[in-house]
Amino acid sequence: MVKQVQKCPSGALGYYFKDEKAETESISSEQIVETIPNGPLMVYGNLEVKLPSGEVKKMSKVSAFCRCGGSQNKPFCDGTHKKIDFKG
Ligand code: FES
Structure with missing residues (x-):
């Protein structure tokens, strides 16, 4: 099997x-997840993201999630990984 x-x-x-x-x-x-070297986690497809506040945000097409921990807009990537030279 x-x-x-x-x-x-x-x-x-x-x-x-x-x-x-x-x-x-x-x-x-229905969704595809891609880890970008030294960058965010990309999720392709329609998503509902439940935020810590309880708000549910509907995302479509492509979403970038922070892996470096430096984003000021967590759980989303805001590009900080480049400024802090994130490796991972
Ligand atoms: S991965 Fe982009 S800000 Fe953290």
Whole structure:
């Protein structure tokens, strides 16, 4: 079963190990996440982001999330990673 999942051309199938047995599940991939070297976490697709204030912000197309910890607009990236020469 694991080999079948690994051959899935769309990546829509996934698996995880539970009690040393591989199990499969269907995973929706309506969003794509990309880690930018030395920069933010990019999420492509429509999102609802729940902020610490409780406000829910609807995002579309592409969102950049801070990985460096320096943004003044967390959880979003504000470009500070460049100023502080973030590596990661
Ligand atoms: S990753 Fe861009 S401000 Fe932190």
